Amino acid sequence: MSSASYKTSDFDYELPPDRIAQTPVEPRHNARLLVMWRDRPDLEHTIFWEIGRYLNPGDLLVVNETRVIPARLWARKPSGGRVELLLLKKIADHTWESLVGGKRVRPPMRLQVEGGPPAEVVAELGGSRRLIRFTEPIEPYLPQVGQMPLPPYIHEPLRDPERYQTVFAREPGSAAAPTAGLHFTPELIERLKAQGLSFAGLVLHIGLDTFAPVTEEDPTQHRIHTEWCELPPETAERINATKRAGKRVVAVGTTSVRTLETAARVAAPGEWVAPFVGPTDLYILPGFEFRVVDALVTNFHLPRSTLLMLVSAFAGRERILEAYREAIRLNYRFYSFGDAMLIL
Structure with a gap:
């Protein structure tokens, strides 16, 4: 068929x-x-x-x-609220398509990665997807500040x-x-x-x-x-x-x-x-x-x-x-x- x-x-x-x-x-x-x-x-x-x-x-x-990559990160909004970022795909040297866990995270909001560089929300891509631009490459920070993104159906650490x-x-x-x-x-x-x-x-x-x-x-x-x-x-x-x-x-x-x-x-x-x-x-x-x-x-x-x-x-x-x-x-x-x- x-x-x-x-x-x-x-x-x-x-x-x-x-x-x-x-x-x-x-x-x-x-x-x-x-x-x-x-x-x-x-x-x-x-x-x-x-x-x-x-x-x-x-x-x-x-x-x-x-x-x-340990692609799960946390960042702070200007208000101090915590946001989860899951890096999905590298678009350019400093820019990643990401899933964002947090309310009202929209362009041109600035974020501060916990233990990492500042970032900016540059575009909405539908649903919880955002284009995030970091002030410098994020990869060197990932081993220290990132966590392994296990699939959602795995609940054991x-x-x-x-x-x-x-x-x-x-x-x-x-x-x-x-x-x-x-x-x-x-x-x-x-x-x-x-x-x-x-x-x-x-x-x-x-x-x-x-x-x-x-x-x-x-x-x-x-x-x-x-x-x-x-x-x-x-x-x-x-x-x-x-x-x-x-x-x-x-x-x-x-x-x-x-x-x-x-x-x-x-x-x-x-x-x-x-x-x-x-x-x-x-x-x-x-x-x-x-x-x-x-x-x-x-x-x-x-x-x-x-x-x-x-x-x-x-x-x-x-x-x-x-x-x-x-x-x-x-x-x-x-x-x-x-x-x-x-x-x-």
């Missing part, structure tokens, strides 16, 4: 609240793994440490190397902020972690490499829009969020070589899928991807034709979300919802700190 045939309510499901993982599994690679095949009805249940059993020598795992970073994280810029990558450990990476698998990196900086449910009844009317991404030349070369050799490109996470399929849109004839740097507004719904991704490592996603629609496009809506029902029945853990799926 094409995307036009679906309603947003077709991507809904009931999740008992106690299935939402509040803390991560230790060690990371001990998370459970549900394995499903797109060409047969089987489901298998194992742990993430065993993922190599389902992959072949020569397969390439493509991972998102973004790093979550995080004892170790690094636990919300993947082992691949190197390029700061995300407001959320690429959670499929959270299951990898150095030991597992070495185990997979010894098996003849290889890894390549890309970057997509995740905004909090990724968690927002689709509110329009027709999902095609939803305004998809744009995110900055980069597929470097060396990764593009390795992907094209992998495909030419008849091996599989395994996307680790929906963010990797989005970047890879964006890079496919600018590929030369005879190639699968080309290097790409810039914003992507790619919206993947059922009916989408995947050009690059052969297999997908992913977590369990929120109802009515663009991420659930993406995995439904890859594996079929009915198959995905059937697998989710089975995962709920078997007490899998859902969302950012939850268990994983491998879709082949």
